[in-house]
Amino acid sequence: MKALARVVAxxxxxxxxxxxxxxxxxxxxxxxxxxxxxxxADVVTIAPDVAGFVxxxxxxDNQVVHKGDVLFVVDRARYELAVATAQANVAxxxxxxxxxxxxxxxxxxxxNLAISDENKEDSQHVAASALAAYQQAVADLSTAKLNxxxxxxxxxxxxFVTNLGLVVGQYAAVGTQLLALIDSDSYRVEGYFExxxxxxxxxxxxxEIHLMSxxxxxxxHVEGISRGITDRDNPNGPQLLANVxxxxxxxxxxxxxxxxxxxxNVPDGVLVSSGMTCTVVVTGQSREWWIASVVxxxxx
Amino acid sequence: MLREVPLFGALAPSLLLYFLAALLVFVIVDRLxxxxxxxRLLWHxxxxxxxxxxxxxxxxxxxx
Numbered sequence: 466m467k468a469l470a471r472v473v474a475x476x477x478x479x480x481x482x483x484x485x486x487x488x489x490x491x492x493x494x495x496x497x498x499x500x501x502x503x504x505x506a507d508v509v510t511i512a513p514d515v516a517g518f519v520x521x522x523x524x525x526d527n528q529v530v531h532k533g534d535v536l537f538v539v540d541r542a543r544y545e546l547a548v549a550t551a552q553a554n555v556a557x558x559x560x561x562x563x564x565x566x567x568x569x570x571x572x573x574x575x576x577n578l579a580i581s582d583e584n585k586e587d588s589q590h591v592a593a594s595a596l597a598a599y600q601q602a603v604a605d606l607s608t609a610k611l612n613x614x615x616x617x618x619x620x621x622x623x624x625f626v627t628n629l630g631l632v633v634g635q636y637a638a639v640g641t642q643l644l645a646l647i648d649s650d651s652y653r654v655e656g657y658f659e660x661x662x663x664x665x666x667x668x669x670x671x672x673e674i675h676l677m678s679x680x681x682x683x684x685x686h687v688e689g690i691s692r693g694i695t696d697r698d699n700p701n702g703p704q705l706l707a708n709v710x711x712x713x714x715x716x717x718x719x720x721x722x723x724x725x726x727x728x729x730n731v732p733d734g735v736l737v738s739s740g741m742t743c744t745v746v747v748t749g750q751s752r753e754w755w756i757a758s759v760v761x762x763x764x765x
Numbered sequence: 766m767l768r769e770v771p772l773f774g775a776l777a778p779s780l781l782l783y784f785l786a787a788l789l790v791f792v793i794v795d796r797l798x799x800x801x802x803x804x805r806l807l808w809h810x811x812x813x814x815x816x817x818x819x820x821x822x823x824x825x826x827x828x829x
Contacts, residue, residue: 468808477809479816485823492826493780500778 497665497747499658501721503673509622510642513539514615519635519643526629527720529649530620537618538643539637544613551606558595558602565595590697624649652728652737654685656745657721666690668749672726677742681732685745687726694720780826787822794821 517540524536569592572585625647628735637643654674658666666687676684726745731737795814802809 471806473809474806475813475816478807478820482816482819485827489823489826512792649777671790 472618483699491725495662497658497662498745499656499662500722500744501579502654502656502726502743502745504676504737504739504741504743505653507622507648508739509624509646509648511536511618511621511644511646512640512642513637514546514639514681515539515612516639517541517543517616517637519633519637521632522631524626524629526626528626530621530624530626530646532623534620535617535690536620536626536646539616539618541613541616544609544616546758547609548613551602555599555602555606558599562592562595562599565592565738569590607735620646622646622650635689638690647739652739653688654726654728654743654745656724656726658724658745660721663690663722665723665747666724673746673748674726674728675744675746676735677744678734678736683731683735683737684729685726686729687747688725690725694722783826784822787818787825790825791818791821 519537520540521538522536523534523538524530530536565588571587572580572588575585627645627647631643631645635643656672668687668689670687673686674686675686676683698710698712700708728737794817797816798804804813807813
């Protein structure tokens with residue numbers, strides 16, 4: 466009897482230890498969390514639509530800007546002159562058109578004794594041509610006004626100016642990127658989860674985000690899971706033929722699937738900056754649920 | 766249940782540190798228990814010691 470008690474007591478201790486080790490394994494190896502996650506945000510690179518010297522810089526580095534705020538102004542003089550030229554052109558074309566129209570109207574009333582049919586028709590066509598030329602001048606004026614308007618560069622989104630290197634006097638060519646604006650409405654987390662942890666990730670599942678900088682956790686939820694990553698063992702070779710790498714790995718590493726996580730709320734005083742490292746822990750499902758789902762999938 | 770611990774500014778997985786801490790606790794508990802003669806009451810003392818360590822290790826991880 467005493468011998469049996471000795472055996473049972475020993476086995477109980479070992480069983481408790483085994484259970485703890487099993488839970489540890491589940492916790493570290495199977496539970497859906499990743500240390501490999503980054504804060505991301507959309508960056509709008511601002512490029513002017515018209516060329517010229519930057520005459521007025523209205524923002525400082527790291528400044529908060531709202532949609533529609535003026536960022537900088539390109540030298541307006543040239544574009545004001547262009548508008549004046551276009552206006553003069555419109556006036557000239559208008560005068561020309563009026564003259565040609567009155568000519569045509571007068572000739573239409575004359576009999577064939579005074580003017581030939583050909584001359585009559587010609588005067589009609591010349592008047593039509595003058596009208597077209599006037600319309601073109603009006604369109605050119607609109608373009609000149611648009612260019613003048615575009616010398617004032619405005620923020621297309623709410624956000625933050627970052628890494629500002631632009632200075633007054635710099636020449637801005639059309640389409641060259643001068644300034645980066647981080648869209649403050651687009652902050653999100655990209656979690657790179659191992660593919661073994663996919664079963665417990667579904668859109669809508671709640672997660673906690675722990676920034677590397679510490680502080681309270683951010684709340685979020687899974688917004689979407691990437692439906693494709695590159696197959697690194699099969700790049701296209703020349704002539705579009707498959708080029709399968711002839712390796713067999715004894716140890717297979719789980720690949721990472723990017724998972725987009727929406728940040729639901731940021732506690733006061735927590736700074737979120739694009740590029741930050743963070744840890745994402747799925748909290749939405751109970752531990753029993755994911756252990757059950759993993760076990761179910763293993764033995765199916 | 767800390768997932769990672771800061772080590773000189775870098776975050777490292779916490780399991781190794783937990784292991785070392787559990788080892789330290791185990792050495793103390795083991796000596797105490799040996800002195801009290803607890804192991805003499807058991808069937809396979811070395812197996813029980815192994816189980817005891819696993820218990821301490823997992824309890825430490827799940828309690829913090």
